[in-house]
Amino acid sequence: MTNSEENTPTPPRNAPSQFKKALPLILLAFVIIFIVQNLASVEVNFLFWTMRMPRAALVVLLVFVGFSVGMLFNRAPTRHHAQDD
Secondary structure: OOOOHHHOHHHHHHHOHHHHOOOOOOOOHHHHHHHHOOOEEEEEEEEEEEEEEEEEHHHHHHHHHHHHHHHHHHHHHHHHHHHOO
């Protein structure tokens, strides 16, 4: 080994573990910032209903609906055509 290879710092072995522990805290901070910045009330009209809710609640509701629809279509049966040899 050369002298430069011996002096190269190596990351600690528990670095990924520390990142995994910090990631939920970072995500929680982003969620709190999002909620605080979107507390304004908005009016939502859908067919015959009109309701007021915080903008953050509306976004969370729409993400949930989109996720649910995506899961519904993801689980739809697919047809596999037999290939003729």
